[in-house]
Amino acid sequence: MDNAKSNEKRIKYVEDYLGELNLKKEIIDYYKGRSILVTGGAGSIGSNLIIALSKLVGNEGKIVILDNLSAIKEKDPWNVVPLSNVMFVMGDVRSDIDLKRVFKENPSIVFHLAAFFANQNSIDYPEIAADVDIVGQIKLLEYSRLAKIEKFVYASSGCAIYGSYPELPLKEDFISMHLTTPYQINKMTGEMYCNFYQHHYDLKTVNCRFFNSYGPGEVPGQYRDVIPNFIYWAMNGVGLPITGTGEETRDFTYVMDLMQGLIKAGYYEKAVGENFNLAAGREINIIDLANMINKITQNKAEIVFLQRRKWDTKPRLLASIEKAKQLIEYNPITEFEYGIKKNMEWFEDNWEKIKRLADFKPGMSSAVRGFSGNKKNA
Numbered sequence: 001m002d003n004a005k006s007n008e009k010r011i012k013y014v015e016d017y018l019g020e021l022n023l024k025k026e027i028i029d030y031y032k033g034r035s036i037l038v039t040g041g042a043g044s045i046g047s048n049l050i051i052a053l054s055k056l057v058g059n060e061g062k063i064v065i066l067d068n069l070s071a072i073k074e075k076d077p078w079n080v081v082p083l084s085n086v087m088f089v090m091g092d093v094r095s096d097i098d099l100k101r102v103f104k105e106n107p108s109i110v111f112h113l114a115a116f117f118a119n120q121n122s123i124d125y126p127e128i129a130a131d132v133d134i135v136g137q138i139k140l141l142e143y144s145r146l147a148k149i150e151k152f153v154y155a156s157s158g159c160a161i162y163g164s165y166p167e168l169p170l171k172e173d174f175i176s177m178h179l180t181t182p183y184q185i186n187k188m189t190g191e192m193y194c195n196f197y198q199h200h201y202d203l204k205t206v207n208c209r210f211f212n213s214y215g216p217g218e219v220p221g222q223y224r225d226v227i228p229n230f231i232y233w234a235m236n237g238v239g240l241p242i243t244g245t246g247e248e249t250r251d252f253t254y255v256m257d258l259m260q261g262l263i264k265a266g267y268y269e270k271a272v273g274e275n276f277n278l279a280a281g282r283e284i285n286i287i288d289l290a291n292m293i294n295k296i297t298q299n300k301a302e303i304v305f306l307q308r309r310k311w312d313t314k315p316r317l318l319a320s321i322e323k324a325k326q327l328i329e330y331n332p333i334t335e336f337e338y339g340i341k342k343n344m345e346w347f348e349d350n351w352e353k354i355k356r357l358a359d360f361k362p363g364m365s366s367a368v369r370g371f372s373g374n375k376k377n378a
Helices: 003-021 025-031 044-057 096-103 119-124 126-146 182-201 226-235 255-267 286-297 322-328 336-349 351-357
Strands: 035-039 062-067 086-090 109-112 151-157 205-210 241-243 275-278 304-306
Touching: 003 044, 003 255, 003 336, 025 044, 025 255, 035 044, 044 062, 044 255, 062 096, 086 096, 096 126, 109 126, 109 255, 119 126, 119 182, 126 151, 126 182, 151 182, 151 255, 182 205, 205 255, 226 286, 226 336, 241 286, 255 275, 255 322, 275 322, 286 336, 336 351
Parallel strands: 035 062, 035 109, 062 086, 109 151, 151 205, 205 275, 241 304
Antiparallel strands: none
16 A cells, blocks of 8 residues: 555544544643644654644644654654644754754643663663663753643553562552663653652653553564564464463553543643553453464464563553543543454555564564564565
């Protein structure tokens, strides 16, 4: 499918979701005409959020994306749908030049999604991870403070900050310092810096703790999430690699539901100064995920079981979403299998680009990210 048709379909995905969501008039009015900065707007979550915000702010508003495309092979911004009220700036949250450029657009809200993603990547490159995730965030918070931003919404990670062996379902008041990767440490530190700027400078901040996102917009690769990698390998007829027994669980959350949570977090005053989970609130076994993807793609290759990664100390993940429901009326509406099928549909529509940009480097230390198999059609 060519870019224009793929983009039209992407826009329709988001518009259909917003239609089903039926946002309150007060939320729609709140966003109308605003200038909004989204860091990491070329990623899976960000690129869908951009489409929704573009519709909400209307022709009188503006969405500014700041993204250095570091997570995208060939630094190709094809994932960003071109829209008349969206401005893309290829830049870095660590750069004063780039930050001055985007803050000249006078944003009133900042959604900070940019990060050095994720666990294994941060283990392989801990200094870069700290520089991007901590120093970069401090710079962004400082510019936001000086610009008198109305609200700063931070994309934290519930998969990261809860530490090892917590009681399920995971609730926001659980605290653990037993963090096993630099990424986890950086995300916890990011929340702490938001809290500091909230209490010391009265900058209104919100910490949204994402759980295992999936959906249109994420290209598979060495350091990417399990679902896009599983889909990619299954579509190539490759046996899916599972680290562990397959009985491990994750709380997979459709990207549109995360988009909903971010939009509401940016609106509700009750969210200010709070941390809350954005998740589906259900457990999915990894073996069930693999079997589902194999069935839909008709992949006959056998599942490959590998040793669990040393840093992966949480065999189960399940979030409580009661706080988000109460504070921002969060309501994840996407059934898991429906979300998987939509994800696969996006893969099929963009298959040639995905094959070109999927980035699996040999010899890395992570069993899953380093696995490639014998691809039939790549």
